[in-house]
Amino acid sequence: MKRTLQSLMLGSCLALMQGCVATSNSFTFTADLPPDFAYVASVYYVPAKGQTCTVPRADNRVSQFNREWRTEYKPDAQIEIRRTRKGCELVIDYVELEINATYGKDWGDLGREYARVSVREELPETVKGTFNAAGESEFSGQCQWLFRTSGGLRRLVKILDCKKTDASGELLKTRPFAAYTLDELPGKTVKMKIKLADEERPYMKDTWVKVPGGWKRCMGKGFEDQYAFCYGNYKDFSTFRMPGGRICTIYPGCTEDKEVTP
Structure with a gap:
């Protein structure tokens, strides 16, 4: 009977008295994220x-970590590199990373972006991630909140935008990303480190005006105008509602203290 890759690796190390150590079939993924991120x-x-x-999708379901991230989040995930399904030898292809960040108490007060770790048999040296002496590798990114208003009450909502950063901290055009070869991953640790930009910015241009303390929302044609571009009118502004229900005139420097039901 054909032996699987896992059984070959383990079978070759049965003689523990001779000092043989089984080859790891996993690596650790972890993340250093800002508060309220997962x-x-x-x-x-x-x-x-x-x-x-080939393996039918039903027999090769995607392994998922932190699916219940709101209640059971853990920063470390032990990811299997090789596995067998229906007698077919499989290897990891990529890890899709869904970055979730909350900015309010409502279920929908959420921003979402994506990052990825790809794994290949071979990679150019210019692309392949590197590990330090401790077996750790890190790739970095920066996320920024983009704000806009939505609905007839102009409720403020946020969109999360994340980009990869290079070794010097400069923003790149791609999302956070790293790539490794199959043979270098066993027993190693890969970390995604994400920082949050100090300032937020409007999601759409010519809809907010910069003022002392923050931004004012252009009125447009009225509250029913969902886009409400300024079009040179920098005198008529509208109020908007914060996620908690507060009615404000400036974001983020809201000074109004009136609370209303969202």
């Missing part, structure tokens, strides 16, 4: 090199 990791596999088999 990630969900979805792991995807493909047939190993040389395999001609």
